Amino acid sequence: MAMGRYIGVRLLHALVILALVTMLVFVIAQLIPGDAVMAAMASSVDMNDSAVVARVRHQFGLDQSILVQFGNWLTRYLTGDWGTSIGTGQKVHAMFVQRLPVTLELFLGATAWSVVIGIPAGIVSALKRNSAVDVVVSTGTMIGVSIPSFWEAIMLIYLLGVVFPILPPSGYVPFAENPLLNLKSMVLPTFVLGTHSAGLLARYVRSSLLEVLGQDYIRTARAKGLSERAIITLHALKPAMIPVVTVIGLAWAHMLAGAFFVEVIFAIPGLGRMSVDAIFQKDFPVVQATLIAVSINVLVVNLLVDIVYGYLDPRVRVRQ
Amino acid sequence: MTAAPAAEPALLRVRDLAVEFSTAEGRVTAVDGVSFDLNEGEILALVGESGCGKSATALALLRLIAEPPGRITRGSVEFRGHDLLRASAQEIREIRGNRIAMVFQEPMTSLNPVLSIGRQVGEPLRLHKALDGADLVERCVALLESVSISEPRRRLADFPHRFSGGMRQRVMIAMGMGCAPDIIIADEPTTALDVTIQAQLLELLREQVQRYRTALMLITHNLGVVARYADRVNVMYAGRIVESASADDLYAGPRHPYTIGLLQSVPRLDRPAANRLQPIRGQPPDALAMPAGCAFHPRCPFAVARCAVEAPASRRVGEGHDVACWVDVDG
Amino acid sequence: MTDIVAIVPVRPSGASLVLRAVLRHRLATYGLIVILLFCAMAALAPWIAPYNPYEQDLYAVLSAPSAAHWFGTDNLGRDLLSRTIYGARVSLLFGIGSTALSTALGVALGLIAGFRGGWVDGLIMRVTDAFLCFPPLIFILATSAALGPGLHNVVLSFTLFGWTGFARIIRGQVLLVRELPYIEAARASGLTPHRIMLAHVLPNTLAPVIVAVTITVGLAILAESGVSFLGLGVQPPTASWGKELRVGFTYLEAVPLFSIAPGLMITLVVIAFNFLGDGLRDALDPRLKGAGPVRK
Numbered sequence: 001m002a003m004g005r006y007i008g009v010r011l012l013h014a015l016v017i018l019a020l021v022t023m024l025v026f027v028i029a030q031l032i033p034g035d036a037v038m039a040a041m042a043s044s045v046d047m048n049d050s051a052v053v054a055r056v057r058h059q060f061g062l063d064q065s066i067l068v069q070f071g072n073w074l075t076r077y078l079t080g081d082w083g084t085s086i087g088t089g090q091k092v093h094a095m096f097v098q099r100l101p102v103t104l105e106l107f108l109g110a111t112a113w114s115v116v117i118g119i120p121a122g123i124v125s126a127l128k129r130n131s132a133v134d135v136v137v138s139t140g141t142m143i144g145v146s147i148p149s150f151w152e153a154i155m156l157i158y159l160l161g162v163v164f165p166i167l168p169p170s171g172y173v174p175f176a177e178n179p180l181l182n183l184k185s186m187v188l189p190t191f192v193l194g195t196h197s198a199g200l201l202a203r204y205v206r207s208s209l210l211e212v213l214g215q216d217y218i219r220t221a222r223a224k225g226l227s228e229r230a231i232i233t234l235h236a237l238k239p240a241m242i243p244v245v246t247v248i249g250l251a252w253a254h255m256l257a258g259a260f261f262v263e264v265i266f267a268i269p270g271l272g273r274m275s276v277d278a279i280f281q282k283d284f285p286v287v288q289a290t291l292i293a294v295s296i297n298v299l300v301v302n303l304l305v306d307i308v309y310g311y312l313d314p315r316v317r318v319r320q
Numbered sequence: 321m322t323a324a325p326a327a328e329p330a331l332l333r334v335r336d337l338a339v340e341f342s343t344a345e346g347r348v349t350a351v352d353g354v355s356f357d358l359n360e361g362e363i364l365a366l367v368g369e370s371g372c373g374k375s376a377t378a379l380a381l382l383r384l385i386a387e388p389p390g391r392i393t394r395g396s397v398e399f400r401g402h403d404l405l406r407a408s409a410q411e412i413r414e415i416r417g418n419r420i421a422m423v424f425q426e427p428m429t430s431l432n433p434v435l436s437i438g439r440q441v442g443e444p445l446r447l448h449k450a451l452d453g454a455d456l457v458e459r460c461v462a463l464l465e466s467v468s469i470s471e472p473r474r475r476l477a478d479f480p481h482r483f484s485g486g487m488r489q490r491v492m493i494a495m496g497m498g499c500a501p502d503i504i505i506a507d508e509p510t511t512a513l514d515v516t517i518q519a520q521l522l523e524l525l526r527e528q529v530q531r532y533r534t535a536l537m538l539i540t541h542n543l544g545v546v547a548r549y550a551d552r553v554n555v556m557y558a559g560r561i562v563e564s565a566s567a568d569d570l571y572a573g574p575r576h577p578y579t580i581g582l583l584q585s586v587p588r589l590d591r592p593a594a595n596r597l598q599p600i601r602g603q604p605p606d607a608l609a610m611p612a613g614c615a616f617h618p619r620c621p622f623a624v625a626r627c628a629v630e631a632p633a634s635r636r637v638g639e640g641h642d643v644a645c646w647v648d649v650d651g
Numbered sequence: 652m653t654d655i656v657a658i659v660p661v662r663p664s665g666a667s668l669v670l671r672a673v674l675r676h677r678l679a680t681y682g683l684i685v686i687l688l689f690c691a692m693a694a695l696a697p698w699i700a701p702y703n704p705y706e707q708d709l710y711a712v713l714s715a716p717s718a719a720h721w722f723g724t725d726n727l728g729r730d731l732l733s734r735t736i737y738g739a740r741v742s743l744l745f746g747i748g749s750t751a752l753s754t755a756l757g758v759a760l761g762l763i764a765g766f767r768g769g770w771v772d773g774l775i776m777r778v779t780d781a782f783l784c785f786p787p788l789i790f791i792l793a794t795s796a797a798l799g800p801g802l803h804n805v806v807l808s809f810t811l812f813g814w815t816g817f818a819r820i821i822r823g824q825v826l827l828v829r830e831l832p833y834i835e836a837a838r839a840s841g842l843t844p845h846r847i848m849l850a851h852v853l854p855n856t857l858a859p860v861i862v863a864v865t866i867t868v869g870l871a872i873l874a875e876s877g878v879s880f881l882g883l884g885v886q887p888p889t890a891s892w893g894k895e896l897r898v899g900f901t902y903l904e905a906v907p908l909f910s911i912a913p914g915l916m917i918t919l920v921v922i923a924f925n926f927l928g929d930g931l932r933d934a935l936d937p938r939l940k941g942a943g944p945v946r947k
Binding site: 017020021024142143145146147148150151154155157158162253254255256257258260261264265275276279280282287290291294295298299 | 777780781784785786787788789792793796797869873876877880881882896899900903904907910911913914917918921922925926
């Protein structure tokens, strides 16, 4: 079954890359100037006493060979022990569990916005190419792609939170506690996060659809007597959407960067904010875990995109 | 050009058809006043070099010229007495794929890669004949069988990339014949394929049209193909038809200098081996800078003063044989 | 060298053709004008700005726009208009500088990967794959934080990440162009691979790179402002648009204009670069496939 083999190969690729990434992350942690643990210990331990330093290093396994350290670290990670945060003292995986749903809600909302705005906008601007509508949409997408997300957030907070106080300017309410307030407080953050992706999507959809419409097989469809609308819905949309799937996946994978800013500005207790704080505080266990989680996120999304691709474009299943 | 000597009126009457294209460098007249008839069950060949306007003519018949760069500027295309160029969008859609079908040049790109063959072959049937369900499947299987595709039932679910170029072209022919059209327009159906496949496909095409008495308009630059399969031939040069005759008459006695030149430049098995090939001297005209008068005159060994001034009208030189030339030339 | 040129088919000089095509593209022209204006603003800052951007007037802290201070003043009494004008220097310098470095590094590695093939190619490609697992900004942020504050660290971080995109583009183009007949002709005439690479392959692979460069400058400017917004990057008292936005956000209700001006500048410059990139892409379109040779 071509599809099964296709998925299998993709999965293997992903695992290999994941292995490489974990090594990369581990190596980066080793290379950072300044020993994190030592820095953390500096306050409570006399750094000049070499015996004490040696003991602490031994305690944290820093005196063993790199490979052994890597091995230990890998085992720890695979069993769910992601270390303890230097900043908060919490268990890292506990912090993740706490904040993941929040960020996930943010991501899903943003993706929803981008798809709902981006795809129709792209289709319309392709079909009404060079008309006034196209110009408006193109300008909008250009702004969406160029605007810094933190500025957009600030502007929207000012307009819709201060000048016309419709939406709460910041603060997060868990869904379980108060669904309506939760959704209200997430409107602006998800919109801001989704803007860039929406612009990107619209541009890709437009160029993809225009390219498809110029293909020979569209002319064949027209020669068969199909109406323009039937040509678009039955023949043009499916091939045009194929590269779009990749873009949606790409946008999701890169959303964490935007989430940083959004969570900081809107005071949302998600993974983004946690990562920003950890980076500034040099809280390495958290940073490490974040980098790995981010990579896993990207790899999983890429895998899903490949699978959907295989379903949409039958030619891909044969090519390896 | 007048109708062939038959009692019934022509199936398709094209009069003074003209097509223009706007390019970055200026306006190009691709088709400059073309007129011809197509009769029922007839195989008509439209011959000429690349760029002479034969494909544009074919596309214009079904109004498939892409409107932004292209435009049909004048003329009429009467199909069973009804002018297609002035028909409504709805009417022309009902004719496309149904009464007049088209087979294109590029089998590799003319089929939608993400839709199954069955879907695409069945589309005209579903659209024009309201076939559905099991009936539709059976008809599609029969169509694939008729173009000699093995295991047709299984192949219906396959996608185009699993078919070779020759097989895709067979599928295109099947797709075209599906609704038993009155006319099939085949635009260089075999140019992109190997020579051995070419012969098979043309035989297939001929067999199909003879079986259903479909008229075939065959567009090609290959004189050998024309000799073997065509009933009548129209020779095109620089957007105009310069000679029109039955295939026999054309090969036996060409009257236009261009046709004569063409036939002399093609190797023939029935000629003495001692004869050398005579290429036509000069280059085809630049579409943006057409010569005044007759477009062929710069290359014509028989040209006279008038040829550089006035474009020749066509005149009758024999039964069903018309030539657009000022000079009386004997091939 | 002249012998080789005789074998290779000739085409009119690319640069002027491209420039003309770009200028025909209206949006791209606007982009170019805006970019030039910003460059002028950055270069002429000392003469245009009404005040010294570091000069503090503690009697006029957080004042609203007035005749004396068109954009008002920040929390240390510094004129915001002047700081906005000087901010252009940081953004443009960073944008162009880090893009230049990324391009140089990326093109070099991409050429090597495409030309050598084999395990060198494989290694470089796997490395870019691994890098591309991270959203760029996170990587840049993490690296900047690790290296410490300061604009030079942000430049370094951006370059460390930015080269990957260029490497992939160039490598892809090299693979395409390398099989073309005229390269075989050059090889058959006895040119060394080194020479072929520099004189024949490189000019024809540059089209998508040029487009990518303009887009990257825009991304770099966004990256720098983002990093500065969060507190890394340029250090006080240097003025940067990102920094100003941070201040603006803190005092949003008091002086909303703070938040508008710097952000608007960033957006306009990035849009300009994107327009230019679009125009270049259209102008270079047929060449994007590496179709034809360029006259040497």
